[in-house]
Each structure stands twice: as C-alpha cells, then as structure tokens.
Amino acid sequence: MANPQADRPQGGARAARPLTVLQVLSREQIAPHLVRLTLGGPGFASFVDKPVTDRYIKILFAKPELGLTPPYDMEELREKLPLEDLPVRRTYTVRSSDAQAGTIDVDFVVHGDEGLAGPWARDAQIGDSVCFAGPGGLYYPQEEFDFHFLAGDETAIPAIAAALESMSEQMRGVAIIEVSGPEDEMELKAPAGVQIRWIHRNAEFDPQSTVLESAVREFPWPQGRVQVFAHGEREVSKKLRAYFYNERGVDRRDMSLSAYWAFGRAEDDFQAEKRSAVGQIFEEASK
Numbered sequence: 018m019a020n021p022q023a024d025r026p027q028g029g030a031r032a033a034r035p036l037t038v039l040q041v042l043s044r045e046q047i048a049p050h051l052v053r054l055t056l057g058g059p060g061f062a063s064f065v066d067k068p069v070t071d072r073y074i075k076i077l078f079a080k081p082e083l084g085l086t087p088p089y090d091m092e093e094l095r096e097k098l099p100l101e102d103l104p105v106r107r108t109y110t111v112r113s114s115d116a117q118a119g120t121i122d123v124d125f126v127v128h129g130d131e132g133l134a135g136p137w138a139r140d141a142q143i144g145d146s147v148c149f150a151g152p153g154g155l156y157y158p159q160e161e162f163d164f165h166f167l168a169g170d171e172t173a174i175p176a177i178a179a180a181l182e183s184m185s186e187q188m189r190g191v192a193i194i195e196v197s198g199p200e201d202e203m204e205l206k207a208p209a210g211v212q213i214r215w216i217h218r219n220a221e222f223d224p225q226s227t228v229l230e231s232a233v234r235e236f237p238w239p240q241g242r243v244q245v246f247a248h249g250e251r252e253v254s255k256k257l258r259a260y261f262y263n264e265r266g267v268d269r270r271d272m273s274l275s276a277y278w279a280f281g282r283a284e285d286d287f288q289a290e291k292r293s294a295v296g297q298i299f300e301e302a303s304k
C-alpha cells in the first residue's frame with residue numbers, strides 16, 4: 018500500500034475538506050448488530066480516497082425539522098443557527114470503496130434506539146442523502162513488521178476487515194474481535210498466517226461484560242516487531258494502551274490505538290472530552 022503521508026500537502030497544512038453528498042443505494046443486514054449501507058451517486062466525483070485501511074468519514078446529521086439541504090455550508094449555518102441546531106458529526110469507517118462503481122460501503126453498529134447514526138442506519142431508506150467530510154485516516158498494515166496485532170469491538174470491524182484484506186500472504190498476526198455472541202461473527206478474508214479470534218460478551222456492551230482486554234492479554238506475546246491496531250470503547254482502549262504501550266513497550270509510532278466511542282456518552286461529548294485529560298488515550302489529536 019502506498020505511503021498515506023504522500024498525499025499530504027507540504028508544510029504541514031491540512032488539505033481542505035469539502036463535503037461529499039451521496040445517496041443510500043442499498044442496505045444489507047450483514048450481522049444482527051451490523052448494517053451495511055452502500056452509498057453512491059453523482060457526488061462520488063468529489064470523494065477523494067486515501068490509501069489507508071482505517072479511512073474514516075464524519076457524517077453530518079441535521080435536524081429534519083430545519084429542512085436543510087446538503088451539502089451544508091457550516092460557516093454560514095454557524096452564523097445563522099443556535100449551537101443546538103447545527104448539524105452534528107458522527108465518525109464512520111469506509112469499509113470499502115469501488116471507484117469503478119462510484120460507491121463506498123459503510124458498516125454501522127446498530128446499538129439500540131439511543132443516538133443518531135445507529136438508529137438512522139437501521140431505518141435508512143434507499144435514496145436517503147448522506148453528507149460527510151473526509152476521509153481521514155493514517156493506518157495500514159506494513160510489510161516491515163514481524164507481527165500484526167489487531168483488536169477491537171464491533172465498531173472496529175470495518176477497519177480490521179479492511180486491514181486484513183490488504184495484507185500480503187506472508188504477513189502474520191492476530192485479530193481479536195469482541196462481539197455480542199456467535200451470531201455476530203462473519204467471514205473475513207485474511208492471510209493464512211493471521212488468526213481471527215472472535216470473542217463473546219454474551220451481552221450488550223457494558224463495562225462488566227467486555228472481554229476484549231482479557232483476551233488480548235491472554236494471547237501469547239509474539240516475537241519480533243509488532244504493529245498494533247486497537248480501537249473500541251474508551252475505557253477498554255485505555256486498558257489496551259496500558260498493555261501494549263506501558264507493559265509490552267510497543268513504540269507509539271507502531272501503534273494505531275484510540276477510542277472509537279465512549280460508553281454512556283454521545284459522540285459530541287466524547288469528542289469534546291478527547292481534548293481533555295479524561296478522554297485521552299495518548300495526548301493525541303482527536304479523530
């Protein structure tokens with residue numbers, strides 16, 4: 018895979034992030050708690066892909082009663098609307114993209130009636146518009162590592178699946194993935210030397226039912242240089258940070274490790290907290 022830094026502008030400036038508007042072309046229940054939306058349409062022409070496996074987009078959700086038409090001019094809306102009426106962002110991985118077909122797939126965890134994105138995806142209709150910024154992202158599995166350690170809950174399945182698919186046949190590693198139960202497991206394509214271990218909470222996520230940290234700790238520590246990709250709930254991510262970074266001494270630059278969501282917090286609060294000590298996994302820029 019090409020170096021993802023290569024498409025960065027010189028001088029450290031961030032490229033402008035215009036909004037893309039796509040339509041829902043199809044909706045597929047790929048597991049009891051995961052729904053896949055295929056998005057496409059004329060707006061695909063403005064989708065600037067990234068050569069990484071953790072590509073993420075920031076989907077904007079506007080209050081339907083305001084009747085706003087995407088793409089939203091956020092600067093104008095910030096001047097016109099009170100804070101509580103501005104479209105809000107939810108972050109999702111691009112599971113795959115197909116430049117020929119002009120489509121991307123996004124897999125949403127359906128986690129009940131709470132929140133915006135989960136319930137929206139569960140009930141999405143063909144033709145619904147989706148407005149988003151991005152993609153961003155930095156990680157991809159690199160050949161120079163001896164072992165690839167991937168770990169996450171359902172929210173990380175799209176990025177883990179994309180990473181596994183991108184690996185060459187000689188790469189070795191493990192992917193430890195926490196789901197509710199066996200019915201949420203799915204076929205993932207991976208090289209023969211990469212084990213896929215599904216582990217079960219046997220319940221919805223809560224701080225007591227999660228088993229990801231213990232499963233990661235139980236896995237025999239591999240020889241050689243290890244590249245880590247570990248994402249999921251915030252408190253679990255903090256424990257995984259302690260394990261990989263503090264206990265196993267993995268270099269920070271060899272790790273993609275952050276929280277994808279926080280138990281009991283909507284993404285707005287969670288992202289705001291990422292800028293304070295309580296929300297930080299490392300002292301990192303938030304995604």
Ligand SMILES: Cc1cc2nc3c(=O)[nH]c(=O)nc-3n(C[C@H](O)[C@H](O)[C@H](O)COP(=O)(O)OP(=O)(O)OC[C@H]3O[C@@H](n4cnc5c(N)ncnc54)[C@H](O)[C@@H]3O)c2cc1C
Pocket residue numbers: 073107108109110111124125126127128131132133134135136171172173175176222276277278279280281282283284285304
């Ligand atoms: C870089 C990145 C990539 C991500 N990729 C994906 C992806 O591909 N697919 C995906 O589904 N998610 C992904 N996420 C996580 C997703 O952004 C959050 O789960 C988000 O909070 C969902 O928004 P919501 O509107 O459904 O719920 P919110 O309004 O944010 O939260 C409402 C309530 O639901 C709870 N909640 C939120 N998510 C979950 C969950 N997964 N399980 C149980 N309870 C939950 C919250 O704790 C809160 O109590 C990603 C996050 C990041 C930062």
